Amino acid sequence: xxxxxxxxxxxxxxxxxxxxxxxxxxxxxxxxxxxxxxxxxxxxxxxxxxxxxxxxxxxxxxxxxxxxxxxxxxxxxxxxxxxxxxxxxxxxxxxxxxxxxxxxxxxxxxxxxxxxxxxxxxxxxxxxxxxxxxxxxxxxxxxxxxxxxxxxxxxxxxxxxxxxxxxxxxxxxxxxxxxxxxxxxxxxxxxxxxxxxxxxxxxxxxxxxxxxxxxxxxxxxxxxxxxxxxxxxxxxxxxxxxxxxxxxxxxxxxxxxxxxxxxxxxxxxxxxxxxxxxxxxxxxxxx
Numbered sequence: 331x332x333x334x335x336x337x338x339x340x341x342x343x344x345x346x347x348x349x350x351x352x353x354x355x356x357x358x359x360x361x362x363x364x365x366x367x368x369x370x371x372x373x374x375x376x377x378x379x380x381x382x383x384x385x386x387x388x389x390x391x392x393x394x395x396x397x398x399x400x401x402x403x404x405x406x407x408x409x410x411x412x413x414x415x416x417x418x419x420x421x422x423x424x425x426x427x428x429x430x431x432x433x434x435x436x437x438x439x440x441x442x443x444x445x446x447x448x449x450x451x452x453x454x455x456x457x458x459x460x461x462x463x464x465x466x467x468x469x470x471x472x473x474x475x476x477x478x479x480x481x482x483x484x485x486x487x488x489x490x491x492x493x494x495x496x497x498x499x500x501x502x503x504x505x506x507x508x509x510x511x512x513x514x515x516x517x518x519x520x521x522x523x524x525x526x527x528x529x530x531x532x533x534x535x536x537x538x539x540x541x542x543x544x545x546x547x548x549x550x551x552x553x554x555x556x557x558x559x560x561x562x563x564x565x566x567x568x569x570x571x572x573x574x575x576x577x578x579x580x581x582x583x584x585x586x587x588x589x590x591x592x593x594x595x596x597x598x599x600x601x602x603x604x605x606x607x608x609x610x611x612x613x614x615x616x617x
Contacts, residue, residue: 336375337362339446346373346450353461358517363453363461371442374449376421376517421447424517427494434492435570436485437512457508465511465542466501475546482511482539483555486532488570489513490563495520495528499535501542522563529560554578 333341333349340346348365353372355361360375421444428441428451440452454462470478482504489496496503496519503515522528536556544551553576561578562568 334360334362334375336446336448337364337373340373340443340448340450343445345443345445349373356515358515364450366442366450370453371450372439372453374424374451376417376447376449378417417447420517421449423519424515425449427516427519430492431489431494431513431516434488436488436492437510438516439512439514454505454507454512454514456506462505462507462512464502465504465506468506470546472547475543475550478506478511479539479543479547479550482513482543483536483559483574484571485511485513486536486539487559487568487572487574490522490532490559491568491570493522495522495525495532496535497531500538504539532556532560550576 331349331351337346337349346364346366350363350365350370353361353363359377362373362375364371364373425441425444428438431438432440439454441449442452443450456462486496486499496513496516498515498518499513503513505512505514520528520531522532525531533556536559540550540553540555555574555576557580558574558576558578559568562572562574
């Protein structure tokens, strides 16, 4: 096929020999199957921010550290240089996460290089050498669902122990090869300790996974792995090989009701402001 413009520099540098086919187009990137010498790999071409469909990126970037103070200031100001640095930070987050999680024992694709917004990494395949299916395209027995759910939960535990929450985990960004689940798509990964949204994102990740596997093993729908996991993490009791039970009894005495009510009031106030703005826009349009 015709070589995409963004992959041409990798061919010029000898990192890629041939683009075989387009594998998929997602909200944040296009992925191609490429040949690198004797190896078949994939090239993930990140979309520019203006073309990227990933919502609320700022919420995911909260707490990410930028070592260079000049870059940090530029990113805060939103200058052209700052926007470029913001894009590089977004793209490099996935590379950094892949290396960190592989070292932590999480099954993720092996990264090889990242150049000009193109991530070259391992192509996950099945036993026949074909592209491994997404979890959402796989059906299974209840026994297999329980086994694979346990494996994914263990990966999430190891991710959290490494200080990372995926932030967008579902059946659409887990591949299944002959050895089990492989977690993919990590540019939005958040810092578990520095991002104020980490707990809610973890809960969503875990609940998405339990809900999917719960189609095949309904008992998983009654579990509370996210709350159990986060409680142990906060107490410093979560280890990479911690085995969770899925059971959790919440201590209501620890709930800050004033804070909860304040959050609710803030949401209501924002909605009132939004409705007032819409009314003003409609009035202006009619006049």
